[in-house]
Amino acid sequence: MQTEKIVNHIVSWLNNYATNAKVNGFVVGISGGIDSAVTSTLCAKTGLDVLCVEMPIHQAESHVSRGQEHIQFLKETYPNVRATIANLTPVFEAFKKEVLMEGKQDIVDMVLANTRARLRMTTLYYYAGLEKLLVAGTGNKVEDFGVGFYTKYGDGGVDLSPIADLMKSEVYALGEYLNVAKSIMKAAPSDGLFGDTRSDEDQIGASYPELEWAMMMNDAGKQETDFEGRNQEVFKIFKRFNNANKHKMNPIPICEIPNKFK
Structure with a gap:
C-alpha cells in the first residue's frame, strides 16, 4: 500500500x-x-x-x-x-x-x-x-x-x-x-450511538479484520459451505448484515410508470 x-x-x-x-x-x-x-x-x-x-x-x-x-x-x-x-x-x-x-x-x-x-x-x-x-x-x-x-x-x-x-x-x-x-x-472502533463504550465488534459479532476477509471472500464468489469453524461463522455474519442492509447500499428504488399510463 x-x-x-x-x-x-x-x-x-x-x-x-x-x-x-x-x-x-x-x-x-x-x-x-x-x-x-x-x-x-x-x-x-x-x-x-x-x-x-x-x-x-x-x-x-x-x-x-x-x-x-x-x-x-x-x-x-x-x-x-x-x-x-x-x-x-x-x-x-x-x-x-x-x-x-x-x-x-x-x-x-x-x-x-x-x-x-x-x-x-x-x-x-x-x-x-x-x-x-x-x-x-x-x-x-x-x-x-x-x-x-x-x-x-x-x-x-x-x-x-x-x-x-x-x-x-x-x-x-x-x-x-x-x-x-x-x-x-x-481505541476499539465504536459508533458511539448508545451512550456507552460498546464497540462495533460487540454489536456485529466480528472484528474488522475478520469482516474484511469475509468481504474479499464474498467478492471472490465464495459460499459459507466453503468454510468451517470461525471462518464459516464470520462469513455468515457478513452475509447476514450485507443482505439485511442492501437498502442502504443500493440506490433508492423508483416506481417507474409505464409510458402507456402517461
Whole structure:
C-alpha cells in the first residue's frame, strides 16, 4: 500500500471537488474514532476551511476526550481548522418526550440510536449551509459497502466520501502516516450511538479484520459451505448484515410508470 500517494490523491480529489462545487471547504463530525480523525486530517491538508463539530449526546467520556485531543492536534497543526461544539443531549431528550416510546426495549434502543445519528446529520448540514461547506463522510469501505454498518440518512447522509474506498486496516495505515493520536489508534472502533463504550465488534459479532476477509471472500464468489469453524461463522455474519442492509447500499428504488399510463 502506497500510503503517501493515497493521501496525496485523496487531498487532491477533495480540493478539486470543493473547487468545482464553489464551496469554502468542509465540515466534519468528530467522534473520537479513527475514521473521523483520518477524514478530518485529510480535509485539513487541503488548506481549505475545515470546521470540526463535536455533537455529544450522552457521550461516553472516553469518546469526548479523544475527540477533543484530535481537534487540538488539528488546530495546532493546520491554521485552516476551526471547531465548535453542539451539545445535542437536550435536543435528543426533547425529541424523546414528543414521540411514542412503546415497543420492545431493544427495538426502541436501536431506533433511538439511529435518531442520534440523524440529529447529528441535521446539525452538520446546518453548519454546511451556513458557511458554504461540504459535509465530508467518514465511512470506510467495509462499513459502507460490506456490512452497511451506518445509519441511513444519519452518518450515511453526506456530500462526499473521502475514505469509502479504503478498508478499515487501510484507514489505520493512513492514521499512522498522518500522526493521528495513539489514543485513537488504539481505541476499539465504536459508533458511539448508545451512550456507552460498546464497540462495533460487540454489536456485529466480528472484528474488522475478520469482516474484511469475509468481504474479499464474498467478492471472490465464495459460499459459507466453503468454510468451517470461525471462518464459516464470520462469513455468515457478513452475509447476514450485507443482505439485511442492501437498502442502504443500493440506490433508492423508483416506481417507474409505464409510458402507456402517461
